[in-house]
Amino acid sequence: MSVMMQYLFQGFNCRADRKYRDMLLDIGTEEIGHVEMLCTMISQLLDGAPADQVDELAKDPLIGAALGGMNPQHVIVSGLGATPSDSNGFPWNGRYIVSSGNLLADFRANLNAESQGLVQVVRLYEQTTDPGIREMLSFMIARDILHQNQWLAAIDEIEQMDGPIAPASFPRELIVEEASRQFLNFSEGEESSQGRWANGPLYDGTGNFEYVAKPQPQGQAPELKPAADHQHSTPGKAPYITNPPTSF
Amino acid sequence: MSVMMQYLFQGFNCRADRKYRDMLLDIGTEEIGHVEMLCTMISQLLDGAPADQVDELAKDPLIGAALGGMNPQHVIVSGLGATPSDSNGFPWNGRYIVSSGNLLADFRANLNAESQGLVQVVRLYEQTTDPGIREMLSFMIARDILHQNQWLAAIDEIEQMDGPIAPASFPRELIVEEASRQFLNFSEGEESSQGRWANGPLYDGTGNFEYVAKPQPQGQAPELKPAADHQHSTPGKAPYITNPPTSF
Amino acid sequence: MSVMMQYLFQGFNCRADRKYRDMLLDIGTEEIGHVEMLCTMISQLLDGAPADQVDELAKDPLIGAALGGMNPQHVIVSGLGATPSDSNGFPWNGRYIVSSGNLLADFRANLNAESQGLVQVVRLYEQTTDPGIREMLSFMIARDILHQNQWLAAIDEIEQMDGPIAPASFPRELIVEEASRQFLNFSEGEESSQGRWANGPLYDGTGNFEYVAKPQPQGQAPELKPAADHQHSTPGKAPYITNPPTSF
Amino acid sequence: MSVMMQYLFQGFNCRADRKYRDMLLDIGTEEIGHVEMLCTMISQLLDGAPADQVDELAKDPLIGAALGGMNPQHVIVSGLGATPSDSNGFPWNGRYIVSSGNLLADFRANLNAESQGLVQVVRLYEQTTDPGIREMLSFMIARDILHQNQWLAAIDEIEQMDGPIAPASFPRELIVEEASRQFLNFSEGEESSQGRWANGPLYDGTGNFEYVAKPQPQGQAPELKPAADHQHSTPGKAPYITNPPTSF
Amino acid sequence: MSVMMQYLFQGFNCRADRKYRDMLLDIGTEEIGHVEMLCTMISQLLDGAPADQVDELAKDPLIGAALGGMNPQHVIVSGLGATPSDSNGFPWNGRYIVSSGNLLADFRANLNAESQGLVQVVRLYEQTTDPGIREMLSFMIARDILHQNQWLAAIDEIEQMDGPIAPASFPRELIVEEASRQFLNFSEGEESSQGRWANGPLYDGTGNFEYVAKPQPQGQAPELKPAADHQHSTPGKAPYITNPPTSF
Amino acid sequence: MSVMMQYLFQGFNCRADRKYRDMLLDIGTEEIGHVEMLCTMISQLLDGAPADQVDELAKDPLIGAALGGMNPQHVIVSGLGATPSDSNGFPWNGRYIVSSGNLLADFRANLNAESQGLVQVVRLYEQTTDPGIREMLSFMIARDILHQNQWLAAIDEIEQMDGPIAPASFPRELIVEEASRQFLNFSEGEESSQGRWANGPLYDGTGNFEYVAKPQPQGQAPELKPAADHQHSTPGKAPYITNPPTSF
Incomplete structure (x- = not known):
């Protein structure tokens, strides 16, 4: 879900050559589909489980982790459906996405996201032996490998122009x-x-x-002035108010 | 603060060749110092401000954004000190750091962090004309440029061994x-x-x-079974309880 | 806890006819009692459990979910007491409550809250066969049914006056x-x-x-201008600073 | 963004008659477009603003509130783009959406969301006199009115079948x-x-x-047992460990 | 709001002598009243402000900070009412309260909460010259001073019994x-x-x-084993899967 | 991690006599080491666990709670390493630390933090019988006892000067x-x-x-004015706009 939202917001906000915007929205749209695939997988895995076994099932880290399904909430809150939370039940939030406007910095964020994502999917693959799930994960692994290739390509294109420091424009x-x-x-x-x-x-x-090997301190030692009176922080000061009332 | 915590946790958790752990802790320790520099800068900028002008000062986006200082809290809660929050007053949290154990993936996270960081520091530099702050930022910009070079180097070392896909070990x-x-x-x-x-x-x-150009749907259309009875989700079902009480 | 805080804040902030404020505070006060009932139930269920069995107990989704008790924290942090968290250990927060000042919109929020709440309590009822807990849940189910009736009544009263769109006052x-x-x-x-x-x-x-059946795009395609120079976002720009320093 | 994610997740998880799923995905897809419209509006409003005026601009509550734009982050972090945060810079998160699987409860959540949303858009309309923005908001107001009508219709359909209590299935x-x-x-x-x-x-x-008028307490007064020894909570207990070590 | 919830939860969960529970609920109930007073004060301060001046008003740190009122949300979301958020618009959450079951530890949490609270209220007093607000704050300052005295007394009572280390019961x-x-x-x-x-x-x-003056390292240097194969973390490993599929 | 960050920020922000700053940084630096010790302990406990047993292991509340390790994330996200989260997988965040600038208030926060911390470590000790872990915890218990003694001493020093109310400076x-x-x-x-x-x-x-025994209401009953027109909150008002457009 992070990559879906990250690519869509980068695309919506994109002020550079139009091909970047189009590319970002292509991949972002594909990721909406991946979220649907994971929701469907989770819902199907929970299908038909009786009330007292769903919890057992949901302890399986694969189900639990894939998109959101820590157990008690699956049975009680979401009605055997997926939720936008991680495998600890912590909700997805908007600070997870990166969209700085600087293409090189953002494509590196995207390469990182796909790298972390692939490491996690491969670990999920290790934890299950269910052929159906492994088949779906194989497809997702292939797409994540492709996406790493694509961000490597996009980064290469910018670095050819500007060199490897983001941003290149500071003198x-x-x-x-x-x-x-x-x-x-x-x-x-x-x-x-x-x-x-x-x-x-x-x-x-x-x-x-x-x-x-032995770095020396540079600059002067930090020195802060005593706190301002109106902050009431300094021990040993007599009672006072900076703007005493004239009357009530 | 994110890079400080990210490098320290990657170092503490590092299970690879010892030189990686040492390098991560070197840079992580340097970042503790950067956090102190920013705290000191913010505290000094707030020095001596009377109660009713601090707010004005804190509206300056440079002060506000550098480490944490949205205004009312500076005067009321933190006593003219820095806080571990962003420029919207949103607190730093542990989900910001990445430490997957896979070195290539994590070094890409680090390169991304330094790239986003440098873009932000350069924008801060643009927003102030105070020579003292610009001087400190020039130092930080130089370190961020170096750190980008270092992560590029560390990534290069791993890619020479394993190629550009993280992880390399999936067949x-x-x-x-x-x-x-x-x-x-x-x-x-x-x-x-x-x-x-x-x-x-x-x-x-x-x-x-x-x-x-025109991708076609693959796989079958998603099909979910009706909800289990114990979920009480299906319209038109008569009242029931799956395990009716025999008595109270 | 969400309904308790939601009704109290709606009541405290209420600027309409006094009977609405009084009604909101009546129900909000009742909900304080429900929070106490749930805290007591959780504490009693944890009573007397030895250190190494409490965790087993806390895995039971009923205890875990009712108000807050995911396991390790019960034993280590809260001392066998309830906490203001959900069944994933995610803390309750202030963004959960709705208090817009518009009565029709807010009563719909309340009807929704009681509907989601009742669905969850019924699912909890399904998951336990303990007669004592079922008896307490039966009481809570009855109150939730009544509260749905009450919000339906309050909504009806406003819709009689203003029609079904909230707010009614836009021309x-x-x-x-x-x-x-x-x-x-x-x-x-x-x-x-x-x-x-x-x-x-x-x-x-x-x-x-x-x-x-086939909606057509309306409005023009979105078009953004290139990023401003001071944003350092545009590939291929030479190094520059918008306000270069005259000296250090 | 909440309605977009809420309708999509309700649709992806939908286990009822197929027409509900299709309807939810129709409206969810439309809401993706609304998010894009708001991102574009915010980016366009920030277009061409010099570094030191963007902050002024972003103080305008209309821009600030529409999707995400509290000021310092616009200039420093997001590069004059929109972010998935609210008008306090607090990030959108996954706990904002409701998807319980029970259609009546969820349609009430949707009616509430559209009611709160319309109240907010109307208040935004009041705060600007810019004809372009007012024109776009007029379109959104019309869609929100329609969506309230649609959820009223969907609720009516379910209530015809099952009556007004969600869920209907508890005896x-x-x-x-x-x-x-x-x-x-x-x-x-x-x-x-x-x-x-x-x-x-x-x-x-x-x-x-x-x-x-004068409700009486029901049930017995709450009574908790003393804390278990292994909780180390009880004043006046001599030092002890429940499982003392035999040796180190 | 933190003290209100903290004292109520400590009281609901209290397993010690009944007088502690009663005392905690007395003060917790008083704090519900303080929340109402602050909500009312905020709502009254916003009374009658025209759409385009409310924002100005809300910039006043006193209003902004007291309970929740960052500006754009006051006008757009909460309808000139208070919200359970801090002066940065960050919502109150359940992790703010402390209820460990150990009375000495918890009473220290309470003394800390009243100390931080009084420092903040005194700073608010410094920032306003409005006699009506100062009068209300004078009342709150008096109550916070009393509450510090009360927690000092309650701590004293426990320390007389058990000494100053919480918990006292570890041998x-x-x-x-x-x-x-x-x-x-x-x-x-x-x-x-x-x-x-x-x-x-x-x-x-x-x-x-x-x-x-010169502490020496104790214990051995930390040493971690290489990552397990199934973690796909180790550079230079050939492709592998720990449980290879026999077929699809 | 909270005490580490709390002492470091209090030290970085310290405006009082230099010995306080030095003392805060001494203890804050020690706490960095404690975080490393806990990370190492968690990583070692997870050492060598096969993919399908790690989850079992991570259910042990000791491992789960010490620093961060709720299970599925250990195996899938963090690569058998520690994470900055609590035992529910909820991430550490910046609102956990207290740094008000007032020394008496802040030292009480520190005494509270060490008291809560010691209660939790003692409970952890109760839950394990592993001699190695108990040995490390015995060391940490000793340091927490010392730290309680130190904050008691620092508090005593300030109270000798200013009395027991924080802050002392309000007349x-x-x-x-x-x-x-x-x-x-x-x-x-x-x-x-x-x-x-x-x-x-x-x-x-x-x-x-x-x-x-029977407190009486003080002050007048709260009275709020009707909502302003531009808030669109009042039932029964005809359609209107406060600044109607002259045209589009």
Whole structure:
């Protein structure tokens, strides 16, 4: 449901070349269908279960997790239907979607969403041996693989134009140049020095990674003024009101 | 705060090569410092404001948005301090972080987080002309650019090993092969046929994108059985109880 | 708890004839008692359960769902007491209540709340065979039936005055008249043509339902301007800042 | 967005006669279009606003409230696009929708949703004098009036079959009969005796309303047993552990 | 509203001596009245405001914060009435209340709630000069002061019996004794050595505070095993399924 | 996690004597370590569990509750890792922390947090007999006992200066004096007259508690004006618009 809403809102809000809007709405519309498929699957799995067995059934993590069905609510609230909640019964909410207007940033959000989604569907596949459900999941796995390919393609198209930093439009001469190269080793151990993220060229072509084993504090120590009187926060102050009443 | 918690939890939960854990905790620890910097900045901006002007100040979107400061709560609840809420006063919550255990998927989540974050910091920079704040933001912009470079590097390292699909470990012969190639044109208009996502080789090397201008329904139409009696959902049923009481 | 808070807030905020306020507070006060009854029932059901069996007990959907008791929290957090959460442990929140000030709209919200509530209590009744609980539920079912009757009566009283559209006070000559008659068949299949909602007189007496089997797009296609520069959203733009700093 | 999701989920989960499913999906699909219309309106209203005026604009309650646009997030997070949040920036969530499987209860939820919605759109209309927006709102008002008519029709159809209590299927002989007639005057004042809800026949034809001016407590006073030892709740108990360790 | 619900739930769930239950319900009932007073105050402040000025009014932090009134919703959704939300429009929710069953812990929660509440009401008092509102706030301030006195008294009563640690019932010989005395100086700077929390007798009479300027790591470094195969998390693994299908 | 974030934010925002800030950051930093310990414990407990047994394991309330692990998400979403959610899978959120700037109020919040926390850890201890987990919990119990001692000490230090009411700075002559002494017996029964809260000296030294067995209403009955026309709330009003359009 997150990808459905994310792609639709990105499409509705899209101010770039029309082909992006059309592509986003194509995939968003497909995802409406996927939500329907999952609702139908859940409803069918609950079909015909007597009152006291539905709960057993709903404990199966596959049913429980797919779209929404933690158990007591299935039997009592939703009437053996799916609900827009996760496998803990926590409702889907609007802060789950990302639609910033910046295409590179948003396509990365989409690639992430499809990657997390595929990992979860594959784990669901592992947990069931029901051939019907596995067949439907195989179809969804194929679509998620395709969608990862599509977002990789869309990202590639933008990076060809603008390079790999989102957004590309902030002038480099305004940043603190040094800070854009140094990997700072803040936790114990130096195993982190061995990765690609600490060695070799930066991906935006502006220099090389630099490993700082013992980072030093920069800037001054934080210093806050005492609280304002009207905040009534400071111990040891005599009683007062900043605007005392003249009378009632 | 999302990146701080996300990197720390990914690090605490990390079961892969130790260098990943160390790297995640390095960056997570740095982000604790960024949260402190933002708290201090907000508190300093609110310093010395009289009771009836703080609200004015807090309407400035820069202060309001940076970490948490929607206005009435600053003056009344938090005592001129920062709060873990967004610029609408909506509290940060644990569903914002991603920690799936799959490194490729999670590093994409991290790249997305840094991309969205940089877009937002750049927009904040546009909205203020205060040199002190701009200077601090320039430092943060540099770190966000570096962090994008780092996640690009970490992703590259995994993709060299496993290819671009997360997770790589689901056997290809089990998927519905056709469905992994076809871009389905579900919305009106065919502008979406012009993108890289509809033409040329797939990024996982398994074939080429294929554009389907008029997708046809697949599978059977969904069919649900009538509701079970104990659900009391079906119109026109006579009164009944599935397990009638024998007595009270 | 939703109906308790909903009726109390509607009553506290009521600006219409005093009898409505009094009636809302009567029923709202009764609902405080129902919350107490449910808390007591849950606490009594948990009475005397040893540490390792309480969890078993709490898996029973009846206990779990009635007011709040998903299991681990009962034993660990609430000390064998009830909590203001639903059967998924999701906390009750203030967005659940409706209090718009418009009596017809709000009484419909109340009729809906009592209808959903009764469906749920009846399903709970189906899931237990404990005579004590069934006896208490029988009492609650009777009150919910009465409350449905009461909201039907209150709605009837307003509709006698104002007709069935809430609010009644928008002048009909200002609406797009055609759009207020046509049932638009947007999904596949035309089974929807067979209902009362597609045939016969409108309930507000302004004409007849009209079935449109193939609705046509109205209005122009949506067209958004490119994003503003200060949004840093547009691919292919050179680096820039809308208000470049003159110096640091 | 709530009605869109509510009708779609009710339709996807529908187990009754096929015409209901088709009707629900028709209206749900129309509501997808309404969400797009509102997104487009918000994006267009924000078009071309310079960085420092967008905030001003977004303070206008019409823009702010229509679908989601509290100000700082519009400029910083969503890139001058709409977001799935309310006028306080609180995200839409899955608990807002009702889909119980019982058609009468759910159609009442839908009638309530359209009534609340129309009250809100009419109030928005009052707050703007922009002819373009008023024109679009006039169209939406007409559709909301039609939708109220449609749910009244669908409710009427079910009530013809089953009477006005949802659900109809609980046997009347099992309820506490007396409790289904009495209006209990729990708050101060007896103005509530003057309404239709306290006089005349019940709407389900089972008798007459009865006004109880001074309701008496029924049932026994609640009595809870002391907390179990393993709960560590009881003052004055000596130190103990219910299963002491034999050793570490 | 939090204190109202907190005291009522603590009272409904109370398993200790009856006088605690009665006291909790006394104060909880008083708080229902306070909620009504705040609702009435908000509604009266909004009285008679024309459509386009209500928003101005609602920007006043006093009105906005008291119980719920962020602006656009007041005019559009709640019909000039109060809503159960905070000054950011974020709804009250059930996780705000504390009811653990342990009286000492819960009375401390109550003392905290009244302390935070009084700080907020005093700040509200500072922000208005309206004599009518100040008069009502003076009454509420007096009640909050009394309630702090009452919870101090109730805490005192329990501590006389059981000492100051909640719960008192865990046997001291089972804890890691050393860890119950040492203040660990984990952040930079040693100013923390100067407080009462680092010097002098412990309040539970078991010894003295001890200041550890340079705490050393205890226990072994955390070590997690590689992820299980069925989790599809480990880079560099060949494709596999833990329970491969025998056929479809 | 709540105490970690609460102490860090209180420290970052601290405007009082530097020793308070340093102390808050010391304990906040220690709590980061406790979060890591719990994450590691949960991950280790899940180690090596096959796909279909993890769910069984996760039903154990100890694992489920400690930091976040309700079951289906452990296996499907978090990859056998911990998540920042409670034992119902409800995510941690920013409204859980208290940071008002007033030290006495905030230290009471901290004492409450450590008291609730210790009650919960002791209950967890009761539910497991695993020696390894009990050993780790014994360490945490010791630290929670120490932390209660520390907040008692910090509170004592402030109360020595300012007395027991938070905040101390509101002038007593401005309150409604009578209301600061009277315990009002609002619920049935007079058992509440027997506690220390109804007898003897007030803790702030301003007089004695006074028990009012039959409290009388004070102030006038609430009276709201009819709703404004532009709210479209009043039954029986003819159609109208407050600013009718002159034309479209």
